[in-house]
Amino acid sequence: MNTSEALRALAEISSGQWGMATTSQARSIQVSRVQIARLAESGHLERLAHGVYRDAGSPPHEFDDIRAAWLSLDPDRMADDRIRDGVDGIVMSGNTAAALHGIGDLLPTPYVFTSAARRQSQRPDIRFKRRLLVADQITLVAGIPTTGIERTIADLVQDKEDLSLVGDLVGDALRSRTVQLDYLAALLGPLASRNGFTKDDGLALMRKLLELGHVDVATQIQRVLSNPAWRSATSPADAAERSGTLAKPIEALRTARSDDDIRSVQALVKDVNSLQSLATQSQEPNAD
Known part of the structure; x- marks a missing residue:
């Protein structure tokens, strides 16, 4: 198998694995360790870990080393199969x-x-x-x-x-x-x-x-109030009314540590995430 053929064969594997392939996977398609070493020496492949290589033409990612470590633990199998x-x-x-x-x-x-x-x-x-x-x-x-x-x-x-x-x-x-x-x-x-x-x-x-972690109910309420999604996802009147309702208990809750506090924090965090989703959706162009 010449260089071009080896690269094409490896691409079929690496395309579904973040541009990566293991030497065990390469061997299953008749690309030998010697060929892998030569492709690395010529700059076509980059060695990330023992037995794991990345196509030098694929874009690097901040988690490449972590992905390579995970692939190395079961090098015969494809990533999709292992995820299942x-x-x-x-x-x-x-x-x-x-x-x-x-x-x-x-x-x-x-x-x-x-x-x-x-x-x-x-x-x-x-x-x-x-x-x-x-x-x-x-x-x-x-x-x-x-x-x-x-x-x-x-x-x-x-x-x-x-x-x-x-x-x-x-x-x-x-x-x-x-x-x-x-x-x-x-x-x-x-x-x-x-x-x-x-x-x-x-x-x-x-x-x-x-x-x-410096988390309390007051912090979470302030986060809700400062989020632009309040106004982008609701009418100005509704946003003002809901903001006012949340603002009232801030001082009283600054030092609270009850079970209700914990549930309140969780509910407020959910509110923020929902509002952020609504805001994002409102900024997307309408599909015809």
Whole structure:
């Protein structure tokens, strides 16, 4: 197989894998390791990790190294097939999941993966956690199966990450997206006693994380009021009336820490995300 033929064959694989292919996948289409090495030497391929190469003509991405690490863990199989593994597959988690979600200040390395079966890697920058996940705890981020926000936070607490860093992560998450706080509290319940709270009191542990992340109801209300979606998604009269209603309890809620507070924060965050969606839709040109 000459160079052009090898590149065309590799493109059929890499086109569905962010421009990447493994040497095992290449071998299955009769592209040898020697040919791969020569293509890398000539600048056609870029080596990202042991046994993982990227088409040099494909656009680079900030998560290329993470994607390459995930591909390297089951190099014979295509990404699409592995994504369908669901809870039985290899899922990005912990600090790496937080980096993929774009929350907190944790470094993505070492790369942390969760799987139901016991696994290990010879790479010093890859760690495995053996945990059972359910389907709604897994989402796709940058095309990689990744633990959702709530599961990621709970995993970091379980892995004894510094609570102040986890709190920062919670604050970032709440300020940028919807977080199911009741679900997070449930996941934190089994971890409460080891962190100095009453057994199974996940709500108390979550309140601590919210405090460390500088999140309170007043902050969330101010976020709603300052969002331009209030006026772009509603009539001026309605927006003013709803803003006034939200503004009244700000001072009273600044120091509140009740269960109702937690639910209020969640409801307000949902309001903001709904308004942002409405605002986006209102700015899109009407389709004929």
